[in-house]
Amino acid sequence: MISPSILYQINTHQKLDLGFGTCFPLLLFIYQQVTDALVNYGKLKYIEQMDLQNLSQLSSKADQSKTAKSFAELEGKYAIEAIQNIRTVATFNQEEFFINKYEDAFNNDFKSRMFKIQTQALGKAIANSFLYFIHVTAFSYRASLVENGEMIFDQVFRVFIVINFASMSVGRSTSAMPDYNLAKAAARRILALRDQKSTIDPYDDNGSKLNNARGNIKFHDINFAYPTRAKRLVLNKFNLTCLEGQTTALVGSSGCGKSTTISLLLHFYDPKNGRILLDGQDIQTLNVNWLRSLIGYIQQEPILFDRTIAENIVYGINDRQVSFEEVQKAAKQANVHDEIILFPKGYNTHCGGVGDTQLSGGQKQRITIARALLRKPKILLLDETTSALDNKSEGIVQNAIDKVRAGRTCLTIAHRLTTIQNSENIGVVEHGSVREQDRHEEVLRKKGFYYKLDQATVEVS
């Protein structure tokens, strides 16, 4: 910017004009440099925050106190909440909610940082320009001496100044290079992640929605491998029928593919071969959001968000207002209302984030059951819902589950046979396929894996 004008003056042996005409562009140049460097630094900070490897660190630093939460902390909070609980978020169609919240916090944070950066840059530019003002004054004075014939060596003088200023400019402009390179590497990772396209788009409005879905499910000859281990078939000719209003239980050794069936039914993945049918229609042809809205999904680890109990129960209902009476009714059905009202703040008790709550494991699990119930799901998916609980809590939660699964198609995965013996259908999974499928007594009679598991349970108790 400034160098060509100085060089021009050397070439033409004109006097170096170091008055305000030169100083002002210099000031602007420095201002620009400092602003760029600080903005780059600011961007790097954003990218660092987005760096997934650092998310757990951010999580541990998250301050629960409302007043201390800056926009940056809010950004981290929303990102961590959404990523840690990605399946629950997807099941409840809450992706857009989190994106909006994150964008709001990000934009506010960006605005406040930009203001700070510009103020800092202006301050630095003014401070740095003092040196140039001194040079300007001194050199202008000397130039006038030369002009008056009182001084010579003007060429030497100019070259000295050009080198002096040029090296300072180069030094300043390259000072941001390490930050720039770091930011570039971090941005590459983030952009690669952003550009990954899922073949299953929850925002896709296409796909049919069945009128009066009944909840008959059929896994037909399913072969499936996870994308990260494409050669290893987790499900291999998997066949299972879950009839409307009935409970189908899956048992089998660890890693045999039970939970994978739930991921497929929620349409997190597509099978390699075979079809999953809902009321006779392939779920790949159904609208993803609509399909998920039919399903209540309760996992082994109850996922509660950093909100009140009432808000956690209502979570995921986007299309209507939910009255407090409805929330209470769901909590009563889930056997947790009597315990909620004993908390000083009742339904306004804050649940806290992961691992930070005054609720017991059993209470948390029953809150997630109430949440599932409020959506009036046609289909309930239960993945080892009680296995993290002690015997007493397990009994209470199981009692709640038995009430809520009545009249719904329920696919349940369990390690403890006691919780599934009264299921209408029990499927025994081995190496990714269903080997036996019938009622408890019938599967027992086949004296296979289920029989051994039953014997082992009897011996333990």
Ligand SMILES: Nc1ncnc2c1ncn2[C@@H]1O[C@H](COP(=O)(O)OP(=O)(O)OP(=O)(O)O)[C@@H](O)[C@H]1O
């Ligand atoms: N996201 C994933 N990517 C790659 N492999 C996976 C993924 N999730 C599970 N697997 C693998 O798929 C296989 C089946 O896992 P799945 O969770 O369905 O088993 P499971 O029968 O439910 O086991 P458990 O009873 O221990 O929960 C396992 O070998 C597991 O390591």
